[in-house]
Amino acid sequence: MFNGGVLPEPGPLRLLAGATLINTFGNGVSMTSIALFLTRSVGLSVRETGLALTVTALASLVASAPMGYVADRRGPRGVLVAGLVVLAVGSVALVTVDGFGSYLLVGVPMAIADAAQRAAKGAVIAGAVPADRRVHTRAYLRSVTNVGIAAGSAVAGVGLAIDTRPAYLTLILLDAVTYAAAALVLRGLAPVPAAPARETGPRLVALRDRPFLAFVVLDGLMATHFGLFEVALPLWIAHRTDAPRWLIAVLFLVNTTAVVLFQVRAARGTESLSGAARASRRAGLALFAGCALFAVSGGTSMPATVALLVLGALAHVTGELWHSAAGWGISFGLAPSDAHGQYQGAYSMGMQLGQMLAPFVVTSLAVGWGAPGWLLLGAVFAVLGTLVPPVVAWARRTRPQVAEPVPA
Structure with a gap:
């Protein structure tokens, strides 16, 4: 998968790595800024912000296995790309949030989409990479993830230092762009065939x-x-x-x-x-x-x-x-x-x-x-x-x- 250098050879791992770097750069931006966006720009209290982020985290947790099932049945590459597109649209919608309820209306679907793309990404790796290289692929992508998050956090620091609503909105929209760009890169992956539904037994x-x-x-x-x-x-x-x-x-x-x-x-x-x-x-x-x-x-x-x-x-x-x-x-x-x-x-x-x-x-x-x-x-x-x-x-x-x- 490598050709004597840091970058992997052309193929699934290179596409996954490129999309991961783009996406996690945006994750670094949003992780660093979302709490302050909600308190400083939207006007939520610290308590409301903590509760809102907890609710969205619970939504992602509960949706993880069911969304993984959808990825298996519908084809993981398609679900991965769709999840990122929903996250891009949701990030744009965040600029309209003006309170606790409206944040949940946007944040909960985003959390479910995030659960879908995470589970689908694992299934894409399982389907596109030989069995003896799956863990190596995950490890390489985690290294890339740390680079992306570190870079995104550094960029977010500039917006936090400015501390104005336009600065926070710029960070949110930058995150939306990275979701869309990652989805575009992943469209270059060959589709992973969907698994047929089991005739008997539980679905999950x-x-x-x-x-x-x-x-x-x-x-x-x-x-x-x-x-x-x-x-x-x-x-x-x-x-x-x-x-x-x-x-x-x-x-x-x-x-x-x-x-x-x-x-x-x-x-x-x-x-x-x-x-x-x-x-x-x-x-x-x-x-x-x-x-x-x-x-x-x-x-x-x-x-x-x-x-x-x-x-x-x-x-x-x-x-x-x-x-x-x-x-x-x-x-x-x-x-x-x-x-x-x-x-x-x-x-x-x-x-x-x-x-x-x-x-x-x-x-x-x-x-x-x-x-x-x-x-x-x-x-x-x-x-x-x-x-x-x-x-x-x-x-x-x-x-x-x-x-x-x-x-x-």
Whole structure:
């Protein structure tokens, strides 16, 4: 898929990478600006903004598996492109929002469209990429995602600094343009055939697959580590250590750079279910190490505090890289060939749930309890990672024996 360089060879991965870079640039713009757009431009209160964003997040979570089913039945490329088009139209409609109710009228359909395009994207990868390259493709796209979000966030910072309604509207419309441009790029993909409907049994088989749902729960709970790094750690550094606050930005830069440079390498060996399960176990141990280092940093003084926080961030991002790769390998490996869309949708439900729970859980434990809370969180991550291999083994026993993909 590569020809001795950073860019992939012409084909599905190059198109997916180009669309991902464009789309995630827009995501970086919107993620950075949406809350302030609603409070500073639309006039919602902080409480109304939090509630509105929670409602849209719940809508996306609930819609994930059903939208994945639609992608399987209608053809994932078409659903992916349609989802991006709806998001583009919705972003344009955001400029007319003037209150809580009108935001939900636009935001909820956008959340459902986002769930559709996320699930469809996984199904496109499953259909357009050989089985032994799917995890590699996901890893490469995650590296691209971090580049896009970082660039979009930087651009959004200019609009936030201007802090006027025209500036916020410009950011919103820029996001709309990126959705439309990504959809246009993805039209160049060859269509992935739709899977025929099953003659018997439930339609949403992913939500009846108990071993897979057990994995989704474990993986989703482990995904709280994203909130740990993004929410709890900055608060910990600012309020419970003597480290300079600028270190927060440095650690975020370290995390982003590590994902861009090492996600593909960390995904090696996770193409098989057994390899992915082992990576999940390693992820839990690495996250435990990171939490332990963060815990100790609260009782030291400079420069030891800085050293512990940097080492903790490196351990955390190592666990993050393995956790992501493991999730891709397992979610692809356990999905029937005719249900990749809904399995990818169900997999994302766990991730979304974990990220919704994270701010309250991690701040209560890590910041509220201090070192004991950090150690408890680390122990939970280690246990979750250790439980994944037996759950994957259980899932494999419920499926027909199929040869696992072997890396080329």
